[in-house]
Amino acid sequence: MSDRHLFRGKDTTNEKWVYGAYLKNYHSSRFGRINAIFYSDEYSTKRIPIDISSLGQCTGVKTNEVDDNFDYIYLYEGDIVKFGCLEVPAIVEWREKHAHFIFKFINGWEKMFYDMNIERDCKIIGNIHDNPELWDRNKYA
Numbered sequence: 001m002s003d004r005h006l007f008r009g010k011d012t013t014n015e016k017w018v019y020g021a022y023l024k025n026y027h028s029s030r031f032g033r034i035n036a037i038f039y040s041d042e043y044s045t046k047r048i049p050i051d052i053s054s055l056g057q058c059t060g061v062k063t064n065e066v067d068d069n070f071d072y073i074y075l076y077e078g079d080i081v082k083f084g085c086l087e088v089p090a091i092v093e094w095r096e097k098h099a100h101f102i103f104k105f106i107n108g109w110e111k112m113f114y115d116m117n118i119e120r121d122c123k124i125i126g127n128i129h130d131n132p133e134l135w136d137r138n139k140y141a
Helices: none
Strands: 007-011 017-028 032-040 045-066 072-076 079-083 090-095 100-105 110-112 122-127
Touching: 007 032, 017 045, 045 090, 045 122, 072 079, 072 122
Parallel strands: none
Antiparallel strands: 007 017, 007 045, 017 032, 032 045, 045 072, 079 090, 079 122, 090 100, 100 110
16 A cells, blocks of 8 residues: 555645645645645655645545556545446545445445445546536436
């Protein structure tokens, strides 16, 4: 799991997704008190201010999809997914009371991760921040 990032959030300056460690209420000499994503690569270390409403934690669970670098894609809080045999979408949510992630289906069902075959059937179709129209309950009423 060391090859994945722990959080993602939208950069407040350009609306692009940034991935890394979450810094809550970080004091920046340039921006003042901010919520930020901290990351480093082979060239630099950066703290990027993020829109806190877009913050999502990585679940640590991989799908069967791969990105442009042929790395498996991880599920993040706020992702909207579909499962092969089900017509209704689900959103990835964190349940604080029981300290686990769930799939909350648009029709009201809730399933824990171990109830679903994620690696075989799960396909990410978007996320609640970039694609709120995918979470339109009227389409499934």
